[in-house]
Amino acid sequence: MTEELTVGRKRPGTVVRVRVREVNGSDSRYRDDQLATEEPLEIRLAQPGSEARSLVVTMRTPGADFELAAGFLSSEGIIASSSDVRRVAYCVDASLTPEQLYNVVTVELTRPAQHLPAPRYGAATSACGVCGKKSLDELELRGCSPVASGPVVEPEVLHTLADRLRETQNVFTRTGGLHGSGLFSADGTLLCAREDIGRHNAVDKLVGWALLNDKLPLSDTVLMVSGRAGYEITQKALAAGIPFIAAVGAPSSLAVDLAKRFGMTLAGFVRNERFVLYSHPERVALD
Secondary structure (H helix, E strand, C coil): CEECCCCCCCCCCCEEEEEEEEEECCEEEEEEEEEECCEEEEEEEECCCCCCEEEEEEEECCCCHHHHHHHHHHHCCCCCCHHHEEEEEECCCCCCCHHHCCCEEEEEECCCCCCCCCCCCCCECCCCCCCCCCCHHHHHHCCCCCCCCCCCECHHHHHHHHHHHHHHCHHHHHHCCCEEEEEECCCCCEEEEEEECCHHHHHHHHHHHHHHCCCCCCCCCEEEECCCECHHHHHHHHHCCCCEEEECCCECHHHHHHHHHCCCEEEEEEECCEEEEEECHHHECCC
């Protein structure tokens, strides 16, 4: 189903080394530093009998690119399971420059897509997410329905998730510049974790991992994110059937509206022994 590129440019890494001058009060020194890599990824879609078409360009941290592409298509309602995917591969189009190799991924479908998103013009930034498609009605028109009842989580488990996610963020430890997302079971077992410079990309990588491994819907899981919980994060969780979102930061108003409308539990400020429940608190085992 997936295919690696074996010719051309060396695969970009997750970090780049730079020389910096650090100033601390009246002292300064030169030293080596590491930055999180940010490069564009163009996602192309090839339907049976048709040439590949470009869907979106997103700024991302290289790594798990096939999962990112599959997760994006799943979140957009274009594919529903691994059976919809014939192959995912880096593009080897002769027109690509060496710099573009490993930055263009084509997803080939086994059947025509039932839904295609509106054209995206220009590049999506690493914070862009669904770029202006903030319509709860549109989600219902696309067939999104309320999530399953899902797990009930003990408060003591919820308290640990931020630290457990942080322990997986190796690139963040080196650079301080990446978002993290993790899937957990109700007892706090880590199922999968991904990092990216874009918070929505980190979630797409998780969803893509689940889709390519036939684990959708994720109806018995908790999604933990290292930053805030915006609309785009909540929408992607809904598309994957995730009933419970926990975030280190605050949710947005539209994220709370979406969670309430589709039966999702949304917890913010999940740090240490504190959290705030914004919707459907019944999934937390409180007295």
